[in-house]
Amino acid sequence: MSDLQQTLDQLRAALGDAQVLTGEAIGQRHYSDWTGHAPACAAALLLPRTTEQVSIALRICNDAGQSVVPQGGMTGLAGGAIPTTADIALSVERLHGIEEIDAAAATISVWAGTTLQEIQQAASGAGFLFPLDLGARGSCQIGGNIATNAGGNAVIRYGMTRELVLGLEVVLADGRVLNLMNKMIKNNCGYDLKQCFIGSEGTLGVITRAVLKLAPQPGETTTLLCALPDYASAVSLLRRVQRDVGTPQAYELMWQDFFRMGVSWLENPVAPMPDEYPLYVLLECAGSRQALEQTVEAAMQAGEVADAILAASHTQARALWKIREATGEFPVRLAPLNFDISLPIGQIGDFAQMCRQRLDQRWPGNHSVYFGHIGDSNLHLTVDCNSLPQPAPILEIEELVYTAVGELGGAVSAEHGIGLLKREFLHHSVSAEALAVMRQLKASFDPKGILNPGKILG
Numbered sequence: 001m002s003d004l005q006q007t008l009d010q011l012r013a014a015l016g017d018a019q020v021l022t023g024e025a026i027g028q029r030h031y032s033d034w035t036g037h038a039p040a041c042a043a044a045l046l047l048p049r050t051t052e053q054v055s056i057a058l059r060i061c062n063d064a065g066q067s068v069v070p071q072g073g074m075t076g077l078a079g080g081a082i083p084t085t086a087d088i089a090l091s092v093e094r095l096h097g098i099e100e101i102d103a104a105a106a107t108i109s110v111w112a113g114t115t116l117q118e119i120q121q122a123a124s125g126a127g128f129l130f131p132l133d134l135g136a137r138g139s140c141q142i143g144g145n146i147a148t149n150a151g152g153n154a155v156i157r158y159g160m161t162r163e164l165v166l167g168l169e170v171v172l173a174d175g176r177v178l179n180l181m182n183k184m185i186k187n188n189c190g191y192d193l194k195q196c197f198i199g200s201e202g203t204l205g206v207i208t209r210a211v212l213k214l215a216p217q218p219g220e221t222t223t224l225l226c227a228l229p230d231y232a233s234a235v236s237l238l239r240r241v242q243r244d245v246g247t248p249q250a251y252e253l254m255w256q257d258f259f260r261m262g263v264s265w266l267e268n269p270v271a272p273m274p275d276e277y278p279l280y281v282l283l284e285c286a287g288s289r290q291a292l293e294q295t296v297e298a299a300m301q302a303g304e305v306a307d308a309i310l311a312a313s314h315t316q317a318r319a320l321w322k323i324r325e326a327t328g329e330f331p332v333r334l335a336p337l338n339f340d341i342s343l344p345i346g347q348i349g350d351f352a353q354m355c356r357q358r359l360d361q362r363w364p365g366n367h368s369v370y371f372g373h374i375g376d377s378n379l380h381l382t383v384d385c386n387s388l389p390q391p392a393p394i395l396e397i398e399e400l401v402y403t404a405v406g407e408l409g410g411a412v413s414a415e416h417g418i419g420l421l422k423r424e425f426l427h428h429s430v431s432a433e434a435l436a437v438m439r440q441l442k443a444s445f446d447p448k449g450i451l452n453p454g455k456i457l458g
């Protein structure tokens with residue numbers, strides 16, 4: 001009997017046949033994540049129902065030296081949950097549900113396989129807001145959100161997932177269960193081990209439960225579109241709004257060509273204001289509408305804002321957001337090569353200019369657009385591969401962009417993680433010494449290297 005067969009027999013005996021699938025019984029959605037990169041049917045798919053079953057499964061695999069790929073909702077954008085045919089996939093989807101809402105502590109305790117949307121709805125039902133929000137909310141699971149330290153729409157106001165996690169339960173590669181289910185804001189008892197697992201993309205342990213922070217519901221928000229004369233004004237307007245009104249819920253910057261493209265894809269392609277300004281920002285703020293109006297007036301007098309529209313209704317606000325949501329059309333209208341990068345906020349304008357110049361010099365006539373959540377220092381850049389010589393020189397473009405990111409001290413991944421797809425570029429943002437320490441950390445949590453091999457560190 002092969003080693004794999006022996007391991008599968010042990011897993012079936014421990015978990016039951018219904019929790020160990022092989023061959024065609026493994027649904028195709030477990031083959032690859034949202035990127036569709038390198039799909040593969042794993043040697044088996046484990047569907048444990050309890051923390052104890054995760055623990056037993058990992059102990060068996062660790063003893064056998066069998067690699068295991070943790071899977072959540074498979075909406076990742078870095079290839080982190082993609083198995084090879086030699087791996088066993090472990091999905092936490094059956095570790096599902098809300099355990100408790102503690103209104104006094106303003107926390108929600110959940111199983112890792114619960115979708116983000118289910119958590120948002122449960123929080124809302126109890127009169128709170130769970131502020132993590134992203135387009136994949138209906139399918140992504142909180143275990144995956146934590147494992148990728150997901151960002152999303154409200155980071156400027158509430159922080160990344162890391163800021164929303166108070167406690168975790170994690171199963172280590174050898175099956176030991178770490179109960180770190182803390183509800184307290186202040187807790188300085190030695191090393192904060194949970195931080196190691198947040199953003200570790202399934203390479204250090206399997207997250208089974210979490211305690212999350214809840215926020216008060218924000219009340220009415222006001223949406224505003226402003227045209228800006230230059231990048232420096234985008235930064236000074238943000239700081240002015242933070243000082244005089246409060247930190248916005250969203251601060252989405254669009255360079256002129258993105259704005260024009262977004263408008264041209266609208267059902268009624270009429271720009272809400274002249275489209276000749278270099279930059280546009282879509283801003284959403286809770287709090288006093290009057291205070292926001294006064295702040296924008298002051299910004300106009302200071303020359304930071306060239307034109308502005310304050311949405312008069314929810315419908316008008318939605319219409320303004322439609323321009324920013326042009327990104328949803330990228331896969332059908334472009335051949336997009338998307339970058340999710342981070343830079344010190346003061347340097348994003350210079351980066352966009354430098355990157356565009358280098359791309360234009362190397363591939364005259366190429367089409368690239370720039371937009372981002374700049375309040376979180378996050379810039380998105382999309383190159384349309386249809387505008388390049390074919391086959392599109394993808395690796396060369398990636399090298400060009402990530403080299404520029406490294407030169408300005410930026411991060412090759414702002415929020416999607418490293419997974420498989422950015423592994424080769426990690427060195428542009430992480431020093432050799434820091435990479436070596438990451439390897440040491442991996443070896444101490446997972447000495448046999450069974451958890452998600454090849455991801456992040458290669």
Ligand SMILES: Cc1cc2nc3c(=O)[nH]c(=O)nc-3n(C[C@H](O)[C@H](O)[C@H](O)COP(=O)(O)OP(=O)(O)OC[C@H]3O[C@@H](n4cnc5c(N)ncnc54)[C@H](O)[C@@H]3O)c2cc1C
Nearest residue numbers: 072073074075076080135141143144145147151152202207
């Ligand atoms: C339409 C759309 C919009 C998106 N918008 C955003 C956005 O705004 N911001 C953002 O940050 N991301 C965004 N994403 C990416 C994606 O939704 C997030 O990365 C999400 O956090 C992944 O969750 P998942 O459950 O699908 O994880 P998966 O894709 O299943 O896995 C992702 C990684 O986490 C690991 N993992 C999963 N579950 C566990 C677990 N329980 N324990 C340990 N490791 C685990 C996997 O091994 C893998 O490395 C978007 C994706 C889509 C499709």
